Amino acid sequence: MSLPAPDILTPSQLNTLARDLLESSFPAIWVEAELGSVARPASGHLYFTLKDARAQLRAAMFRMKAQALRFVPREGMRVLVRGRVTLYDARGEYQMVLEHMEEAGEGALRRAFEELRARLQAEGLFDETRKRALPAHVQRLAVITSPTGAAVRDVLSVLARRFPLLEVELLPTLVQGASAAAQITRLLQAADASGRYDVILLTRGGGSLEDLWAFNDEALARAIAASLTPVVSAVGHETDFSLSDFAADLRAPTPSVAAELLVPDQQDLVRRLRRDAARLVQLQRHALGQAMQQADRLLLRLNALSPQARLQALRQRHAELGRRLHAASQQQQQHRQARLRHAAAVLRGHHPQRQLDALGQRLQAVGNRPLAAVQRQLQREQLRLRGLARSMEAVSPLATVARGYSIVTRQDDGVLVRSVGDVKPGDALQAQVSDGVIDLLAR
Known part of the structure; x- marks a missing residue:
């Protein structure tokens, strides 16, 4: 049985594995040490070593973080730093890349300060709502x-x-x-x-x-x-x-x-006082002017309400009414005189003598023609009247009465009795005959 061939790595691959292992195993850590071999090249980055009595560690702080430092790092200075451990591939050395650096003694105090501040702030000790306002003076x-x-x-x-x-x-x-x-x-x-x-x-x-x-x-x-x-x-x-x-x-x-x-500032107060004093004088003058105007109005009203003033006002009103009455009377008199003159002129134009004179002149002008015309008109009128009289006599009931007839009427309402049905027993009647009236009583 043959063994599997082992993995073969290059140096760069091995450095990568080592870097990943370091960065995953060491999160951001704090280190207190002494600075050594401090270098600041033209790039603005900081390079140095962190050391103690038995060891040293290469470290770097890049320009953006280095510019935020509140002190100048010097060799031999004891510092407190925070950063992450990583591997620098080019040399195969591990190092720290720093995010923060402070002087060691002050750093401990600063941490204590920040911790206490955070705790008190969480309690609400620094809340703006509980702060008191300073007095104005x-x-x-x-x-x-x-x-x-x-x-x-x-x-x-x-x-x-x-x-x-x-x-x-x-x-x-x-x-x-x-x-x-x-x-x-x-x-x-x-x-x-x-x-x-x-x-x-x-x-x-x-x-x-x-x-x-x-x-x-x-x-x-x-x-x-x-x-x-x-x-x-x-x-x-x-x-x-x-x-x-x-x-x-x-x-x-x-x-x-x-x-x-x-x-x-007392100078500001003096200027303010002077400005307020001038403003006060202006307000006083304005108020005094208004008070004087009001006093004048009240005096006028008081004088207007006094008996002497009212009597004087009545005298003036009486005189004014007298002047107006005289003017109205004069105007009315002039109007009446004008009307009289006009009426006199009209009367003079219609005087009887003038009319008689005019008629006399007309009579002289026409001679006897009017008289003859009047006589002819009178004759015509007489003839017409006689014809009318004959016509009326022909239809008059009096002629009928003269021939022996009578006209019977009810005394109470003068209604002509034409039938026995027009009367009832006890009605008072009148009978018109040719030479008088006879009172009758219906039975």
Whole structure:
């Protein structure tokens, strides 16, 4: 029985297998070591060795990560790095490719800081909703800082320049060292409990993370969050952050900026006061003008309501009505005179004498023709009247009565009795005969 032939690999294939094995077996790891053989070629990458007393390891940090470093790596510097283990094929050597590098001492503090910050933030200690607003005008300020540091000089100088009326009380304390955090916490709690201050300022100058470590104390951060008095934190330089900055109601990048944020500039206040004073004078003048106008209107109304004013008004109205009445009377008189003149002219045109004269002239003009025409007309009318009289006599009932007949009517309604059925017993009747009326009674 023959054995199967073993796999035959090339060096590159073997390196690939080794690299895959290293990268899968070692995720990103932290290594604390000393730097050696530091090189930075023109490409911007960093190459060096990580070593201790018994071994060394090649490492590389590519340009994008290297540019983010906050310090310059030097040979002999002790550092804390994070990266992945891999294999460099060209030399067949394993190495670390770094993602992060920091100085070893500060790195431990930084990790502790990040862990504590994350825990307190998860508790809601840094939430913006619980932060208190600073008063619009700070009258008394407590400054907790070192009495000999540059920070207190900067703060007091800015406050004196911007707003000398502010009452400032310096509460001296250590700002670094083992006992500094506890001392700062006690002073903060005492200042808050006193109720004397409108704002409490925690401040100190810049320094390393270790120098600022007192302001990363958990007890201090909780005391700041629990303070009833608003707290302003101005610790270190603008790029420095501490837990007191996150817990405070306001974080200032430097002590001088904190002083500027706490008080207004007196020059701005003077300009504002002058502007407000001018505005107040303008408003007063406007209000005074309106009041005077209203007073004048009220005086006019008062004068209008006085008996003398009413009497004067009535006199004026009486005089005006008199003038209007006189004018109306004159106008009516002129109108009547015009009508009279017109009527006189009309009457003169229709005077009887003038008509008689006109008729006389017409009579003279026509002579006796009208009289003859009238006589002929009278004769014709007489003949027509006689014919009518004869016709009426022929049909008149009186002629019939004259021949011996009578006309019987009911007395109560004058109805002509034509038949015995037109009367009933007891009716009063009248009989018209040729020479009078006879009263009858029906039976």
